[in-house]
Amino acid sequence: MIAQPYQLYVERRDRAKNMARYYAMSIDANLFGELCLTRRWGRIGTKGQTLIHHFEREQDAVVLFLELTRQKRARGYRTRSSAVAVSDSSAHASGIELG
Numbered sequence: 001m002i003a004q005p006y007q008l009y010v011e012r013r014d015r016a017k018n019m020a021r022y023y024a025m026s027i028d029a030n031l032f033g034e035l036c037l038t039r040r041w042g043r044i045g046t047k048g049q050t051l052i053h054h055f056e057r058e059q060d061a062v063v064l065f066l067e068l069t070r071q072k073r074a075r076g077y078r079t080r081s082s083a084v085a086v087s088d089s090s091a092h093a094s095g096i097e098l099g
Contacts, residue, residue: 002027002035002058006065010077011044020044023072027061030054037061039068 042048
């Protein structure tokens with residue numbers, strides 16, 4: 001049984017590089033009671049790729065979840081509302097019309 005829900009969805013957008021990526025993670029129990037960290041990533045609007053890690057202890061899954069979260073934040077991934085705001089502000093600063 002999982003003590004608390006662990007879910008993350010972040011995006012990274014850069015109009016200059018035509019980049020629109022997402023990264024999602026969650027920790028859940030599978031049908032056999034094993035804890036699984038499920039990772040999904042790809043271009044926004046596509047199915048993308050999936051990778052599932054299996055763990056015996058919740059603590060191990062949480063450690064990987066937090067480490068991957070730090071890595072994604074360091075690479076510029078933000079929550080959806082923040083990603084859109086950053087994209088909008090950079091477009092206005094460069095004089096690009098949105099819409």
